[in-house]
Amino acid sequence: EADIYQTPRYLVIGTGKKITLECSQTMGHDKMYWYQQDPGMELHLIHYSYGVNSTEKGDLSSESTVSRIRTEHFPLTLESARPSHTSQYLCASSEGWANTEAFFGQGTRLTVV
Amino acid sequence: GQQVMQIPQYQHVQEGEDFTTYCNSSTTLSNIQWYKQRPGGHPVFLIQLVKSGEVKKQKRLTFQFGEAKKNSSLHITATQTTDVGTYFCAGPGANNLFFGTGTRLTVIP
Numbered sequence: 001e002a003d004i005y006q007t008p009r010y011l012v013i014g015t016g017k018k019i020t021l022e023c024s025q026t027m028g029h030d031k032m033y034w035y036q037q038d039p040g041m042e043l044h045l046i047h048y049s050y051g052v053n054s055t056e057k058g059d060l061s062s063e064s065t066v067s068r069i070r071t072e073h074f075p076l077t078l079e080s081a082r083p084s085h086t087s088q089y090l091c092a093s094s095e096g097w098a099n100t101e102a103f104f105g106q107g108t109r110l111t112v113v
Numbered sequence: 114g115q116q117v118m119q120i121p122q123y124q125h126v127q128e129g130e131d132f133t134t135y136c137n138s139s140t141t142l143s144n145i146q147w148y149k150q151r152p153g154g155h156p157v158f159l160i161q162l163v164k165s166g167e168v169k170k171q172k173r174l175t176f177q178f179g180e181a182k183k184n185s186s187l188h189i190t191a192t193q194t195t196d197v198g199t200y201f202c203a204g205p206g207a208n209n210l211f212f213g214t215g216t217r218l219t220v221i222p
Binding site: 041059094 | 163211
Protein backbone atom coordinates (compact mmCIF):
# COMPACT_ATOMS: atom_id res chain seq x y z
CA GLU A 1 0.00 0.00 0.00
CA ALA A 2 1.37 3.42 -0.99
CA ASP A 3 2.21 5.84 1.80
CA ILE A 4 0.69 8.96 0.34
CA TYR A 5 -2.29 10.61 1.94
CA GLN A 6 -4.72 13.28 0.92
CA THR A 7 -7.18 15.15 3.08
CA PRO A 8 -10.01 15.80 2.97
CA ARG A 9 -11.45 13.02 0.77
CA TYR A 10 -14.56 15.05 0.05
CA LEU A 11 -15.17 18.79 0.39
CA VAL A 12 -18.22 20.89 -0.38
CA ILE A 13 -17.56 24.58 -0.06
CA GLY A 14 -19.16 27.88 -0.97
CA THR A 15 -17.99 30.20 -3.72
CA GLY A 16 -15.29 32.63 -2.68
CA LYS A 17 -13.90 30.54 0.16
CA LYS A 18 -10.21 29.83 0.51
CA ILE A 19 -9.29 26.15 0.69
CA THR A 20 -6.17 24.08 1.09
CA LEU A 21 -5.96 20.48 -0.03
CA GLU A 22 -3.40 18.50 1.91
CA CYS A 23 -1.02 15.90 0.51
CA SER A 24 1.66 14.06 2.46
CA GLN A 25 3.93 11.16 1.64
CA THR A 26 6.25 9.18 3.86
CA MET A 27 8.38 7.59 1.14
CA GLY A 28 10.96 10.36 0.98
CA HIS A 29 10.18 11.05 -2.67
CA ASP A 30 11.56 14.27 -4.14
CA LYS A 31 9.09 14.41 -7.04
CA MET A 32 5.50 15.31 -6.30
CA TYR A 33 2.58 16.15 -8.57
CA TRP A 34 -0.95 17.48 -8.53
CA TYR A 35 -3.41 16.30 -11.16
CA GLN A 36 -6.94 17.49 -11.82
CA GLN A 37 -9.42 14.95 -13.12
CA ASP A 38 -13.09 15.20 -13.96
CA PRO A 39 -14.94 11.88 -13.38
CA GLY A 40 -13.82 9.24 -15.84
CA MET A 41 -11.76 11.70 -17.81
CA GLU A 42 -8.11 12.51 -18.47
CA LEU A 43 -5.56 13.37 -15.82
CA HIS A 44 -4.34 16.94 -16.23
CA LEU A 45 -1.09 17.94 -14.57
CA ILE A 46 -1.52 21.28 -12.81
CA HIS A 47 1.57 21.49 -10.58
CA TYR A 48 4.74 19.57 -9.89
CA SER A 49 7.79 19.83 -7.70
CA TYR A 50 11.40 18.70 -8.02
CA GLY A 51 11.96 18.94 -4.30
CA VAL A 52 11.94 21.37 -1.39
CA ASN A 53 11.40 25.01 -2.45
CA SER A 54 10.80 23.97 -6.05
CA THR A 55 7.39 24.26 -7.70
CA GLU A 56 6.36 24.43 -11.34
CA LYS A 57 3.11 24.85 -13.20
CA GLY A 58 1.88 21.93 -15.24
CA ASP A 59 0.25 21.67 -18.62
CA LEU A 60 -3.21 22.74 -17.49
CA SER A 61 -3.56 26.31 -16.35
CA SER A 62 -4.86 26.45 -12.83
CA GLU A 63 -5.74 29.24 -10.44
CA SER A 64 -4.41 27.17 -7.58
CA THR A 65 -1.00 27.55 -5.97
CA VAL A 66 1.28 25.07 -4.27
CA SER A 67 4.18 25.11 -1.84
CA ARG A 68 6.91 22.66 -0.94
CA ILE A 69 8.51 23.64 2.34
CA ARG A 70 9.08 20.06 3.44
CA THR A 71 9.86 16.99 1.35
CA GLU A 72 6.86 15.10 2.60
CA HIS A 73 4.26 17.84 2.25
CA PHE A 74 2.82 19.39 -0.95
CA PRO A 75 -0.38 21.34 -0.22
CA LEU A 76 -2.54 22.95 -2.90
CA THR A 77 -4.41 26.19 -2.19
CA LEU A 78 -7.29 27.91 -3.90
CA GLU A 79 -7.58 31.50 -2.71
CA SER A 80 -11.15 31.96 -3.90
CA ALA A 81 -13.06 28.85 -4.89
CA ARG A 82 -15.46 28.95 -7.85
CA PRO A 83 -17.89 26.38 -9.25
CA SER A 84 -15.50 25.84 -12.19
CA HIS A 85 -13.02 24.40 -9.67
CA THR A 86 -15.34 21.49 -8.97
CA SER A 87 -13.32 18.39 -9.80
CA GLN A 88 -11.21 15.63 -8.32
CA TYR A 89 -7.67 16.55 -7.31
CA LEU A 90 -5.09 13.77 -7.20
CA CYS A 91 -1.69 14.07 -5.57
CA ALA A 92 1.15 11.75 -6.57
CA SER A 93 4.82 11.21 -5.84
CA SER A 94 7.67 9.28 -7.39
CA GLU A 95 11.26 8.51 -6.60
CA GLY A 96 12.55 9.40 -10.04
CA TRP A 97 11.21 11.61 -12.80
CA ALA A 98 9.52 9.30 -15.24
CA ASN A 99 11.32 5.99 -15.00
CA THR A 100 9.79 4.92 -11.73
CA GLU A 101 6.20 4.36 -10.80
CA ALA A 102 4.06 7.16 -9.48
CA PHE A 103 2.10 6.57 -6.29
CA PHE A 104 -1.24 8.31 -6.03
CA GLY A 105 -3.21 9.44 -3.05
CA GLN A 106 -6.90 8.62 -2.89
CA GLY A 107 -7.85 12.06 -4.12
CA THR A 108 -9.96 14.95 -2.91
CA ARG A 109 -13.32 15.35 -4.55
CA LEU A 110 -14.09 19.08 -4.43
CA THR A 111 -17.50 20.59 -5.03
CA VAL A 112 -17.90 24.35 -5.05
CA VAL A 113 -21.48 25.56 -4.74
CA GLY B 114 3.71 19.70 -27.18
CA GLN B 115 4.06 16.08 -26.32
CA GLN B 116 0.87 14.10 -26.69
CA VAL B 117 -0.17 10.58 -25.86
CA MET B 118 -3.44 9.43 -27.37
CA GLN B 119 -5.29 6.29 -26.46
CA ILE B 120 -7.92 4.44 -28.42
CA PRO B 121 -10.64 3.58 -27.97
CA GLN B 122 -11.93 6.13 -25.47
CA TYR B 123 -14.61 3.70 -24.30
CA GLN B 124 -15.05 -0.05 -24.67
CA HIS B 125 -17.95 -2.22 -23.61
CA VAL B 126 -17.34 -5.96 -23.68
CA GLN B 127 -19.23 -9.03 -22.62
CA GLU B 128 -17.57 -10.88 -19.79
CA GLY B 129 -15.20 -13.44 -21.27
CA GLU B 130 -14.39 -11.38 -24.36
CA ASP B 131 -10.94 -9.97 -25.00
CA PHE B 132 -10.07 -6.28 -24.76
CA THR B 133 -7.25 -4.19 -26.20
CA THR B 134 -6.32 -0.55 -25.72
CA TYR B 135 -3.71 1.25 -27.79
CA CYS B 136 -1.44 4.09 -26.82
CA ASN B 137 0.27 6.32 -29.39
CA SER B 138 2.86 8.98 -28.70
CA SER B 139 3.85 11.85 -30.94
CA THR B 140 7.48 11.36 -29.87
CA THR B 141 9.78 8.44 -29.06
CA LEU B 142 9.52 7.38 -25.44
CA SER B 143 12.33 6.11 -23.24
CA ASN B 144 9.79 4.01 -21.39
CA ILE B 145 6.05 3.65 -20.96
CA GLN B 146 3.98 2.88 -17.91
CA TRP B 147 0.45 1.56 -17.55
CA TYR B 148 -1.99 2.39 -14.77
CA LYS B 149 -5.47 1.21 -13.85
CA GLN B 150 -8.06 3.39 -12.15
CA ARG B 151 -11.13 1.68 -10.74
CA PRO B 152 -14.38 3.68 -10.72
CA GLY B 153 -14.19 6.17 -7.85
CA GLY B 154 -10.57 5.24 -7.17
CA HIS B 155 -7.12 6.51 -7.97
CA PRO B 156 -4.61 5.35 -10.60
CA VAL B 157 -2.55 2.34 -9.60
CA PHE B 158 0.66 1.37 -11.35
CA LEU B 159 0.53 -1.86 -13.35
CA ILE B 160 3.80 -2.14 -15.24
CA GLN B 161 6.66 -0.35 -16.99
CA LEU B 162 8.12 -1.23 -20.39
CA VAL B 163 11.56 -0.02 -21.39
CA LYS B 164 12.95 -1.99 -24.32
CA SER B 165 11.93 -1.72 -27.95
CA GLY B 166 9.54 -4.54 -28.81
CA GLU B 167 9.25 -5.61 -25.19
CA VAL B 168 6.34 -7.84 -24.18
CA LYS B 169 5.37 -8.47 -20.58
CA LYS B 170 2.56 -10.55 -19.13
CA GLN B 171 0.66 -10.35 -15.87
CA LYS B 172 -1.79 -13.23 -15.71
CA ARG B 173 -4.47 -12.32 -18.28
CA LEU B 174 -2.84 -8.96 -19.14
CA THR B 175 -0.28 -8.64 -21.95
CA PHE B 176 1.65 -5.41 -22.43
CA GLN B 177 3.62 -4.56 -25.53
CA PHE B 178 6.02 -1.71 -26.40
CA GLY B 179 6.39 -0.94 -30.09
CA GLU B 180 9.62 -1.36 -32.02
CA ALA B 181 9.86 2.37 -32.59
CA LYS B 182 9.02 3.07 -28.93
CA LYS B 183 6.18 5.38 -29.94
CA ASN B 184 3.28 3.08 -29.25
CA SER B 185 2.14 0.49 -26.78
CA SER B 186 -0.79 -1.80 -26.18
CA LEU B 187 -2.52 -3.56 -23.32
CA HIS B 188 -4.48 -6.71 -24.07
CA ILE B 189 -6.74 -8.45 -21.58
CA THR B 190 -7.75 -12.01 -22.34
CA ALA B 191 -11.16 -13.25 -21.20
CA THR B 192 -12.26 -10.15 -19.33
CA GLN B 193 -13.80 -10.39 -15.89
CA THR B 194 -15.97 -7.89 -14.04
CA THR B 195 -12.96 -7.06 -11.86
CA ASP B 196 -11.25 -5.62 -14.95
CA VAL B 197 -13.68 -2.69 -15.01
CA GLY B 198 -11.98 0.69 -14.87
CA THR B 199 -9.98 3.18 -16.89
CA TYR B 200 -6.60 2.17 -18.22
CA PHE B 201 -4.00 4.88 -18.75
CA CYS B 202 -0.64 4.75 -20.39
CA ALA B 203 1.94 7.28 -19.22
CA GLY B 204 5.15 8.52 -20.74
CA PRO B 205 8.05 10.67 -19.61
CA GLY B 206 7.92 14.32 -20.52
CA ALA B 207 10.69 16.87 -20.20
CA ASN B 208 10.13 17.32 -16.51
CA ASN B 209 7.30 15.08 -15.51
CA LEU B 210 5.19 12.03 -16.21
CA PHE B 211 2.22 12.72 -18.44
CA PHE B 212 -0.77 10.50 -18.97
CA GLY B 213 -2.63 9.37 -22.02
CA THR B 214 -6.30 10.10 -22.55
CA GLY B 215 -7.36 6.76 -21.07
CA THR B 216 -9.65 3.93 -22.15
CA ARG B 217 -12.68 3.24 -19.99
CA LEU B 218 -13.57 -0.44 -19.94
CA THR B 219 -17.03 -1.68 -19.02
CA VAL B 220 -17.54 -5.41 -18.62
CA ILE B 221 -21.10 -6.68 -18.97
CA PRO B 222 -21.74 -9.79 -16.85
